[in-house]
Amino acid sequence: xxxxxxxxxxxxxxxxxxxxxxxxxxxxxxxxxxxxxxxxxxxxxxxxxxxxxxxxxxxxxxxxxxxxxxxxxxxxxxxxxxxxxxxxxxxxxxxxxxxxxxxxxxxxxxxxxxxxxxxxxxxxxxxxxxxxxxxxxxxxxxxxxxxxxxxxxxxxxxxxxxxxxxxxxxxxxxxxxxxxxxxxxxxxxxxxxxxxxxxxxxxxxxxxxxxxxxxxxxxxxxxxxxxxxxxxxxxxxxxxxxxxxxxxxxxxxxxxxxxxxxxxxxxxxxxxxxxxxxxxxxxxxxxxxxxxxxxxxxxxxxxxxxxxxxxxxx
Amino acid sequence: xxxxxxxxxxxxxxxxxxxxxxxxxxxxxxxxxxxxxxxxxxxxxxxxxxxxxxxxxxxxxxxxxxxxxxxxxxxxxxxxxxxxxxxxxxxxxxxxxxxxxxxxxxxxxxxxxxxxxxxxxxxxxxxxxxxxxxxxxxxxxxxxxxxxxxxxxxxxxxxxxxxxxxxxxxxxxxxxxxxxxxxxxxxxxxxxxxxxxxxxxxxxxxxxxxxxxxxxxxxxxxxxxxxxxxxxxxxxxxxxxxxxxxxxxxxxxxxxxxxxxxxxxxxxxxxxxxxxxxxxxxxxxxxxxxxxxxxxxxxxxxxxxxxxxxxxxxxxxxxxxxxxxxxxxxxxxxxxxxxxxxxxxxxxxxxxxxxxxxxxxxxxxxxxxxxxxxxxxxxxxxxxxxxxxxxxxxxxxxxxxxxxxxxxxxxxxxxxxxxxxxxxxxxxxxxxxxxxxxxxxxxxxxxxxxxxxxxxxxxxxxxxxxxxxxxxxxxxxxxxxxxxxxxxxxxxxxxxxxxxxxxxx
Numbered sequence: 130x131x132x133x134x135x136x137x138x139x140x141x142x143x144x145x146x147x148x149x150x151x152x153x154x155x156x157x158x159x160x161x162x163x164x165x166x167x168x169x170x171x172x173x174x175x176x177x178x179x180x181x182x183x184x185x186x187x188x189x190x191x192x193x194x195x196x197x198x199x200x201x202x203x204x205x206x207x208x209x210x211x212x213x214x215x216x217x218x219x220x221x222x223x224x225x226x227x228x229x230x231x232x233x234x235x236x237x238x239x240x241x242x243x244x245x246x247x248x249x250x251x252x253x254x255x256x257x258x259x260x261x262x263x264x265x266x267x268x269x270x271x272x273x274x275x276x277x278x279x280x281x282x283x284x285x286x287x288x289x290x291x292x293x294x295x296x297x298x299x300x301x302x303x304x305x306x307x308x309x310x311x312x313x314x315x316x317x318x319x320x321x322x323x324x325x326x327x328x329x330x331x332x333x334x335x336x337x338x339x340x341x342x343x344x345x346x347x348x349x350x351x352x353x354x355x356x357x358x359x360x361x362x363x364x365x366x367x368x369x370x371x372x373x374x375x376x377x378x379x380x381x382x383x384x385x386x387x388x389x390x391x392x393x394x395x396x397x398x399x400x401x402x403x404x405x406x407x408x409x410x411x412x413x414x415x416x417x418x419x420x421x422x423x424x425x426x427x428x429x430x431x432x433x434x435x436x437x438x439x440x441x442x443x
Numbered sequence: 444x445x446x447x448x449x450x451x452x453x454x455x456x457x458x459x460x461x462x463x464x465x466x467x468x469x470x471x472x473x474x475x476x477x478x479x480x481x482x483x484x485x486x487x488x489x490x491x492x493x494x495x496x497x498x499x500x501x502x503x504x505x506x507x508x509x510x511x512x513x514x515x516x517x518x519x520x521x522x523x524x525x526x527x528x529x530x531x532x533x534x535x536x537x538x539x540x541x542x543x544x545x546x547x548x549x550x551x552x553x554x555x556x557x558x559x560x561x562x563x564x565x566x567x568x569x570x571x572x573x574x575x576x577x578x579x580x581x582x583x584x585x586x587x588x589x590x591x592x593x594x595x596x597x598x599x600x601x602x603x604x605x606x607x608x609x610x611x612x613x614x615x616x617x618x619x620x621x622x623x624x625x626x627x628x629x630x631x632x633x634x635x636x637x638x639x640x641x642x643x644x645x646x647x648x649x650x651x652x653x654x655x656x657x658x659x660x661x662x663x664x665x666x667x668x669x670x671x672x673x674x675x676x677x678x679x680x681x682x683x684x685x686x687x688x689x690x691x692x693x694x695x696x697x698x699x700x701x702x703x704x705x706x707x708x709x710x711x712x713x714x715x716x717x718x719x720x721x722x723x724x725x726x727x728x729x730x731x732x733x734x735x736x737x738x739x740x741x742x743x744x745x746x747x748x749x750x751x752x753x754x755x756x757x758x759x760x761x762x763x764x765x766x767x768x769x770x771x772x773x774x775x776x777x778x779x780x781x782x783x784x785x786x787x788x789x790x791x792x793x794x795x796x797x798x799x800x801x802x803x804x805x806x807x808x809x810x811x812x813x814x815x816x817x818x819x820x821x822x823x824x825x826x827x828x829x830x831x832x833x834x835x836x837x838x839x840x841x842x843x844x845x846x847x848x849x850x851x852x853x854x855x856x857x858x859x860x861x862x863x864x865x866x867x868x869x870x871x872x873x874x875x876x877x878x879x880x881x882x883x884x885x886x887x888x889x890x891x892x893x894x895x896x897x898x899x900x901x902x903x904x905x906x907x908x909x910x911x912x913x914x915x916x917x918x919x920x921x922x923x924x925x926x927x928x929x930x931x932x933x934x935x936x937x938x939x940x941x942x943x944x945x946x947x948x
Contacts (some may be wrong), residue, residue, distance in 0.1 A: 131615060150685070161833055187852075189851075189852075190645065190851075191644060191645035192627055192641070192644035192645050195641065195644070196641055196642070196645065201640050222801060225632045225633070225635075226627065226632075226634060226644060228641070229641075271902050272902070274899065274900045279629065279632065280628075280629065280630055280631050280632030281632035303899060303900070303902070305587075305630075305896050305899055305900060306629055306630050306631075307896075308629060308892075314765070315582070315583060315761070315765070316586060316587075318583050318765065319583035319585070319586055321586035321587060321900065321901060335765070335789075385718075403775075441631070441633075
């Protein structure tokens with residue numbers, strides 16, 4: 130409605146030709162966040178590359194994406210033109226919110242992008258290396274406060290995994306949840322918390338200007354252009370990727386599924402998508418078909434385990 | 444080059460004809476979406492992002508900044524004339540502004556809002572250019588305990604400033620707190636009081652509550668009175684423009700509103716609403732005409748309107764200097780920067796000075812355009828009030844409903860709108876003030892989260908709340924605001940008591 134309403138104002142104002150909508154993408158978050166940006170990037174690339182004449186993005190924010198997911202599953206059944214953006218955070222949110230609708234109720238198409246977690250401390254922190262931080266954590270888990278995003282989200286899960294791998298009781302971690310990356314970053318810069326954890330992109334410019342010290346990243350191998358060891362190198366077997374995916378509606382026929390998958394593959398292979406990834410600083414972690422299904426199932430079960438360990442899921 | 448040279452160069456960039464056009468489109472769109480309840484600048488910028496992909500970075504960011512300022516401007520118009528806040532930052536404006544409009548002083552109310560926004564925007568944008576690095580340092584000193592102390596101060600000042608009776612004001616505030624508990628607890632991720640309803644998981648939307656309480660409640664109240672209601676609203680009594688006394692009473696409020704709004708907007712967990720609350724409370728305390736508060740005091744419009752525009756500029760301080768988005772609109776502007784491969788942050792001033800100063804300069808130009816656009820419209824806007832009552836309120840209901848559906852297309856949201864509308868109606872009948880409910884919904888969760896964060900970081904040690912100098916000073920001011928009236932009253936100093944009684948309850 131609002132999209133239609135505003136879009137018609139804008140279309141009028143900017144004299145854009147109006148097509149019939151080919152795809153409607155639900156971004157289950159507020160404008161500005163990662164999912165919203167992913168949905169709007171898909172929108173502009175699909176239109177630029179002529180994959181689809183007109184793509185609408187609709188924001189249905191709330192509860193780690195589970196509200197948008199529930200609405201999508203119930204209202205788009207059998208609609209081959211409906212897509213939803215989601216990701217790792219949704220996996221956790223479905224579990225912590227006890228959401229009646231899960232990813233089994235939609236048709237996951239492909240994993241598109243990913244971002245690795247970065248662990249930082251303020252520049253004047255006495256902790257120089259990731260090893261120092263782990264030592265401090267082992268000595269007194271409560272004394273190490275971690276600033277990051279929402280409770281039960283990727284940041285929180287990563288801290289739980291680090292504690293577990295270091296032999297520290299995950300229920301003892303002192304995780305301080307902030308709303309949105311901005312507020313967490315301010316708390317880290319102001320030395321209100323011991324360490325910060327979030328997607329590397331959130332910290333990049335602070336790390337480059339030297340106000341934050343990057344201790345480790347959560348990828349399996351070092352990231353090109355990022356001067357930091359992986360958590361794995363420090364002897365803790367923790368790899369976390371905050372991935373984002375696109376899913377189609379439930380109840381599609383096999384031909385419809387193939388058509389959507391083909392369009393998404395065209396999107397990912399296009400030059401403008403690769404360009405978008407570069408400017409946004411997203412890693413291309415495209416994974417489709419059965420390989421994606423397998424990985425998704427693995428992610429869901431490991432997330433459930435760690436959320437139970439932290440005590441967020443009973 | 445020094446700051447002044449950079450700014451002049453920026454003005455040259457912003458004054459290019461195409462950039463002026465983008466600024467004009469931005470402020471016009473911004474004013475339009477600010478007027479509509481529910482549809483905010485954040486959404487508009489998000490919708491425009493793909494459209495502006497083809498433009499050059501400077502032009503599109505200039506347009507976004509225009510939308511941002513325009514939204515802050517436009518929100519006040521419906522607040523004043525229709526008692527329907529278009530944005531959560533203009534809720535306070537409705538309190539005195541709508542009373543003024545009903546007394547035939549809608550013109551001066553709109554004018555003081557427009558000129559106040561201009562003055563605040565001008566000063567705050569200059570402040571952004573000149574003292575941004577200093578303000579950022581101050582903002583970073585604010586941790587959870589300092590924010591908590593700030594919230595306590597806001598509660599104390601705000602609860603005494605709303606309504607005729609402190610008890611009724613507090614009752615309303617606690618209704619707001621109760622509503623604020625609904626939804627997912629941010630610190631633990633657990634749901635509270637949502638009774639298994641997925642639509643309640645994210646809590647109650649502030650704009651839904653505000654629009655329901657103000658617009659729907661008001662419409663029901665007027666409808667229920669039928670023909671026995673108060674006399675027809677006088678659209679204009681006296682001049683449409685501000686008279687000498689209006690100016691004299693407004694200019695100090697503009698400056699104070701700016702001084703309050705800018706630093707609070709610059710704080711990562713500040714937000715525009717808190718500045719408007721504090722500004723309203725300050726004006727009520729300092730005014731020479733306390734009897735007018737609650738009946739249409741011009742300071743009560745001038746201060747908060749200046750505060751919300753100043754905080755809009757304040758928000759850009761952490762965005763440009765740290766890459767910290769502190770509001771939804773700022774978050775999308777950040778996305779806009781990233782679209783062009785620019786990373787706002789400590790390096791942006793050094794790596795892209797032309798763009799940063801172009802943006803700051805275009806804010807100055809957008810601000811001026813808004814004044815030119817809005818002042819002549821004041822005469823036209825107040826004519827809205829001459830629309831016959833049934834039509835006017837039918838229109839308000841339509842706009843309120845459209846805005847709510849626009850922001851969140853769900854049947855449940857509409858049900859909540861109606862339910863809270865009825866609540867607002869009932870509270871009006873029994874003489875309970877409406878605004879504290881909305882204040883409670885906004886400030887309650889902030890205070891709770893900051894307190895719990897502070898205690899989590901200190902591992903349960905309560906003394907941290909008082910040991911930070913900033914927190915201690917804020918708490919002392921709050922305590923003084925609470926205790927001094929009581930002491931004075933106990934001493935029975937007649938004249939002081941009478942004066943305070945007028946402003947306290």
